[in-house]
Amino acid sequence: MSAAVEARPTAEPRPQLRGKPTKERHGFRTFEFALMAPALLVLGLLSLIPFVMLIAMSFSKVKTLGGVSLEFAGLDNWTAVLGDGSVWASWGRSLVYFSSIVILEMALGFVFAVILHNLLRGRSVMLSLVLLPMFLAPVMVGLLGRFMLDSTIGLYAQLMQALGLDTDVFAKTSTALPAVIMIDVWEWTPLVALIMLAGLTSVPPATLEAASVDGAGFLRRLFFIAVPQMMPVILVALLVRSMDAIRYYDIITATTNGGPADSTKIIPIRLYEMAFRFNNQIGRAAVVGLTMLVFSIVLANIFVKVFGEKGAAHVTNVAGDKH
C-alpha cells in the first residue's frame, strides 16, 4: 500500500520534463524571459563577454602592456598548440589524473557514505571528522602534503623510511603523480561522501524494508534498491568532482610545480604557464582554455546522458512496477 503512494511523488515530475516542449519555452519574447533578463545580463557580463574575448584572443596575437590589444593572427595559435607534443602529453596526464581521482573519490566516497549511514552511534562526530579535509583551502592541502612528505621534516616520509621505503615520492616520475592524486583524494573524498550520504538518506526506508522482507540481503538492497535511486545524486557528485578535476591546479603548484620531468604537468598547469608566466602567449592560452571548455561540456553531457537517463529509467520502472 504505502510503496505505491511513496513512489508517486518522485515518478510524476518526469513526464512533465520529458513531455513535448511548449511554444512558450523557446524564444526571448516571454514574460518569464523579461523576469530573467536582469540576471541574464549580469551573467552575460560575467561569462559571455569573456567567452567572446577568449575566442577572439585565440585567433590573435595578444599584447597586454599598456592595455590589452589584439592583432589578428589567423590560425597561428591553434596550429601552435595543436601541433605541440608537450600539450598533448599534458592532456594525456590530465586524463590519467582525471580518471584516477574521479574513480577513487566516487568509490571511497560511496564506501564512507555507506559506513556513516549505517553508524548507529557517534554518526555526527564521525561525519564532522570525515568532512574536515574539505574545509581546508586546496593550496593549504598542497603545502600540508609537501611538508608531510618532505624527506627532511615530513612525518609521513619518516614513517615510510621506518618501514624501509626510503624514497621521496615527489622525486620520482613514477610516484609523483600518484602522490598528488592521493592528496586530492584525501581532500575531496569527504565531499563525495557527504553528497552520497544525502542520497542514501533520501532513499525511502520503507522501500528498503520491503526489500528486506522479501529476502534481499544488505548488498542486494544497496546495489539494486538504493544505488539506482541515488543516480541523480551520483550525477551531481560526478559533475562537481569532474569539473573540479579538469581545472585542478593548486595542489600540484604547491607540491611538484609540474615536475619531476613534467610528470605532474597536467593541462591547467600548462594553461597557467602560457597565460601568466610566459611572455605574449595569451592567445595560445586561450586555445588551451577553449579546448578545456569543450572537453568539460562534452564530458558533462556524457555524464548527464548516462546517469540522468539511468536514474530516470529506474524511477520510471519503479513507478511502473508500483502501479
Added chain:
Amino acid sequence: MNPLPNAFSRRTLLLGAGSTAALLALPACGGSSTETPTGNLSSGGDPWKQFSGTSINFISENTSPSAAIAANLAPFEKLTGIKVNVQQMDLDKVVEKCKLDFSSGTAQNHVIYADPFQVLAPLSEGLADLTPLIASKDYPPVEKGIEDFIPAQLQSLGRYLDEEKLFALPYDAPTMILHYRKDLFEKYGPKMKSDLGFDPTPGENTTWEQYFQMAEWFNQNAKSDVKYGIGCQAKQHDSLQCDFSNLLWAYGGDYFEKGQELGRLSSEDPGKVTVNSEAGVAAATFYKKLVKVAHPSSTTWDWTGLADAFVAGELAMCVNWHEFAAGEEKAFPGKIGYSVLPKGPVRRAHNFGGTGIGINANAKDKELGAAWLFVNWATSPETQLMSLGSKVGGGTPTRTSVYELPEVKAEVTKSPSKYPNIRTAPAVLEAWKEENIGLRPKVPQWVELDTIIFTELSKMLTQDGDPAATMAAMQDQMTKAMG
C-alpha cells in the same frame, strides 16, 4: 502575451557581447617620460613630507630585505607620513600580479620588485624611468648618489637596452656561493686530505671535480655526522636552472651567442642560442654526475628546500644563495663557512640573483611621488644597514658605502654576528667581480626559456636522460621560443 515585442534575438545578444568585448580590447594610451609631481612644498617645507597622508602598495617576492623592511616601516612613516602596505609572495605571483597591473592601466601596486629577468626585461614598458625623479630638485637627493650602488649591479638590475634610462635601483643581491660545515671539515679534513690527495677546505683553488669527490667522500665516511656530502636545488623549478647555470658558465658555455653581455644592458638581438655547445654538454654531463651523489631528495628541493636540509644538518656542503646565511648562523653559530664556488675548466661563475625596485609606470601624481620617496628610502645606506641587522632575516647591501662602514667590517669575522649575512661578504665581494659573476640573459622570453631549461634538466636527472640529447632538445626548444 508578449511583453517584449522588440526583444533582442540570440544573434543580437551574441553580437552585443562581441561588440562589448571588442570595446574592452581597445588599446590603452601609450606611456611617456616620467612626471615629477610635487606635493605640499609651500614655505620651504620638508621634501620628505610633501606627500604626507598618501598610501602606496609595495609588491615584493618574500625575500629577506622585504621582510626586514615590512617589519620596520615606522621610520619611513615617521619621516614622510606615507603609509606603505608591503605584500610579499612567491616570485611567480609577483610577476603574475605585475602583468595584470601593467595590463589594466592602473597602479594597484606602486612600488614593484623588479626581477631583472621576469619583470624588467619582459615588462620594462610597465616600469617608470627613474632618471627624471633622481634628477629633480623637488625630491630629497639619492644619498651618496647613484654612484654608490655597486656599478655592475646597477647596470644589471636597473637598466635594459637603453643606457640613458634607469628602471630600478638595486635592492637586494642574493648570489650563489658555497656553504659548508666548518666543524665537519675540521673533524674530517686531515683524513679527507690523505684519502683524496688535496686540501679539502673549500676556497679559491677548489674545483668542481674536487667538490664531487668530497661529496662522495662524505657519503662514504661521515654517515654518523651527516647524511650526505651535498644537496642540490634540482626540483623542476627556476632553482634547477640557477644551480646548473653555475656549471654551464664554469665550463665555458652560455645560453646565447652574446653571452654575459645580455645580463648587463642586454640587446634586442641576443644572437643564436648556444646552449648545445661542447661546453654545455660537458656541464650537463657533470651536473648529472653531481646530482647522483647528492641527497636523493635534491630533485624535490628548490633553494628553500635545500636551505632547510642544510640547516637540519643533513648536508656537509651546498651551493645556495648567500642570504640564507642568517638562518644558518642561527642553527650552527660559527660553524658555517662560506666560500666562492669551485672553478670549472674555464672559470668560476656565481649566479647573481639580485633584484631592483622600481615604480609602476601607471602610478600618477602623489602616488608616484610617494613611491619614489619610498624607493629612495628603501635603497638608502641607512635602510640597508637596518635591513642587514634585522631580526627577521636581513638583506644584503647593494651600496659600496655600507660595506665600508667600520661597524660592518668588524662583523665579518664575528660569530654570533650582529649582521649574520655579512659573514658571507668576502665570498660575495669576490663573486661580484667581473670575471666571476654569472648573469642570466635579460631577454623578454626568459621565463619560457627558463621553463624549457629546468624541464629538460629535470627529465635528464629523473629519467636518466642523455646529457647530449638533453642539451640538443633544449637548444631546439629555445630556438623555437625565440622565434
